[in-house]
Amino acid sequence: MSIRNKEPIINVGLIEDVPEISFELLGEFHLENIVLKPGAYRVFCEGELLCLTIADGARIHRASSLQLLPSVPESALFTLHEVKIGKLFHWERSLVQKFKGALHLMMPSPGHIIAINSIKLETYLASVISSEMSPENRIEFLKAHCICSRSWLLNQLGRKDTEQTAGHKADYTAAEVISWTGREAHRDFDVCADDHCQRYQGLGRINAAAEEAMKETRGQVLVHNGEICDARYxxxxxxxxxxxxxxxxxxxVPYLESTADAQVPSPPLMSEGDARQFIMSRPSAYCNIEDKTVIKKILPDFDCETKDFFRWRIDLPQEELRALLLSKTGVDFGEIRALVPLERGPSGRLFKMNVCGSQQEKIIGKELEIRRILSPTHLLSSAFIVEPYGSAGEVPAGFxxxxxxxxxxxxxxxxxxxxxxEQGKTCEEILSHYFKGAHLTTLY
Ligand SMILES: [Zn+2]
Ligand SMILES: [Zn+2]
Known part of the structure; x- marks a missing residue:
């Protein structure tokens, strides 16, 4: 990988596949040689072309793509309406969001508009750390997140178009369905603005602490063996x-091995018995935070709606589960007799599970696919223990x-x-705890 030495401009997909987009320019922009005054605008599809109008309907321009550039790059902003966040997850909703930089509108196929924001990487990062978590967090955390997000992004951009981004799609005609997502290389932009890549919810959330974290870590990334780390989180x-x-x-991936998220090291979970004991207890861990005021401070508001995440439980009644599996996989398993854990990772996360129904039986993995098929959105995680209840013969009333x-x-x-x-650890201590063997370097 070529190590970059200049702050890149990145293209973030904000909205995809919509027939029209309303937006507001909060400063002067230009489109080719047309000056666009501040105000409300609308873009929609007209055959093979995009049509740009002002809000009252007067036409301004028609073209296959529209590149709106701010006249004064550092000050001009725009807002987009109806930006979806948390797509297919339980926190999905639409927001009005404010952005800086250029707005590029294109139509990869008739009727489907994409809005792309071209923005300097560091400005993007200040928004990412304020969207992923609350900017009210301690500065050492914000710095660590900034370095982690920067590393992930530059790693992904470096490997764009290689086979490593390919995932493995689920095929429910097979007896064993093992699927995972690649970073399904976005074709028309570098990253999307949602959980699939990293949350980027515009400038509205950034505060002074997030700006400081971005400035103090400018250009810093995690590296391992001379390559920028694929720093997942x-x-x-x-x-x-x-x-x-x-x-x-x-x-x-040597720096993405398992570690106990606690002050005291503990061994990885090896057996079903270990997993049961661990999951059914509340072990001491950095992420086991009982104090609700601390949770409120560290999570963004819409994540605070997810109350129990360190340990949680859900009930899946028989009929509901059967219908859910049918809608998610296209397979009618019949009555579900058992959900059998087959293989778990060191954190207790299942990556192979057997769904045993009266009509069908299939082995399913990996962790995201298991989460996807057992919930109308996604289960919080695949680290779970299954308890059947209300057994009538071979068929439980639910799980x-x-x-x-x-x-x-x-x-x-x-x-x-x-x-x-919160416990006073530094940015470096945080990063070396989660990414063992990686170290810091400054690119630009
Ligand atoms: Zn994405
Ligand atoms: Zn943790």
């Missing part, structure tokens, strides 16, 4: 972080899942890292 590991191959392909953690658990545990900072 997720919300809450549940007490032990997970290794890369439980969520993605089998390539070993209770007792779970641990939120997200894939690989790399940095966001809540654990925020907890470490």
């Amino acid at each position: 997720s919300k809450c590991c549940g007490g032990i972080t997970e290794k890369f191959s439980v969520a993605w392909d089998d390539t070993p 209770t899942l007792h779970g641990a953690g939120w997200g894939h658990g690989v790399g940095l545990c966001q809540i654990g890292a925020a907890g470490m900072a």
Whole structure:
């Protein structure tokens, strides 16, 4: 990989696949040689072309793509309406968001508009750390997150178009369905603005602390063997972080091995008995934060709606589960007799599970696919213990899942890292705890 030595401009996909977009320019922009005054605008599809109008309907321009450039790059802003966040997760909603930089509108196929924001990497990062977590966090945490997010992004950009981004799609005609997502290389931009890549919810959330974290770590990344690290992160590991191959392909990634997310080291979970004991208890961990005022301070407001994430439980009644599996996989399993854990990673996350129905039986993995099929959105994690209840012969009335953690658990545990900072740990201590063997370098 070529190590960059200049702050890149990145292209972030803000909205995809919509027939029209309303936006407001908060400063002067230009489009080719047309000057666009501050105000409300609308863009929609007209055959093969995009049509730009002002809000009252007067037409301004028609073209296959529209590149709106701020006349004064450092001060002009724009707002977009109806930006979806948390797509397919339980926190999905639409927001009005404010952005800096250029706005590029394009139509990859008729009727489908994409809005892309071209922005300097560092400005983007200040927004990412304020969207992923609360900017009210301790500065040492914000700095660690900034370095982690910067590393992940530059690693992804460096490997764009190589086969490593390919995932493995689920095929429910097979007896064994093992699927994982690649970073399905976005074709028309570098990263999307949602949880699939990193949350980027515009400038509205940035505060002075987030700006300071961005400035103090400018250009800093984690490296391992001369390469920028693929620094993954997720919300809450549940007490032990997970290794890369439980969520993605089998390539070993030395700095993404499992570690106890606690002051005292503890061994990885090896057996079903270990997993049960760990998940059914509340072990001491950086991400086991009981104090609700601390949680409120470290999480963004919409994440605070997820109350129990270190340990959680849900009930899946028989009929509901059967319908859910049918809608998510297209397979009618019949009556579900058992959900059998087959293989777990060191954090207790299942990456192979057997769904035994009266009509069909299939082995399913990896962790995200298991989470996807057992919930109308996604289960918080695949680290769960299954308890059947109300057995009538071979068919239980339903299943209770007792779970641990939120997200894939690989790399940095966001809540654990925020907890470490609350306990006075430094940015360097946080990063070396989650990314063992990686070190820091400054690119630009
Ligand atoms: Zn994405
Ligand atoms: Zn954790």
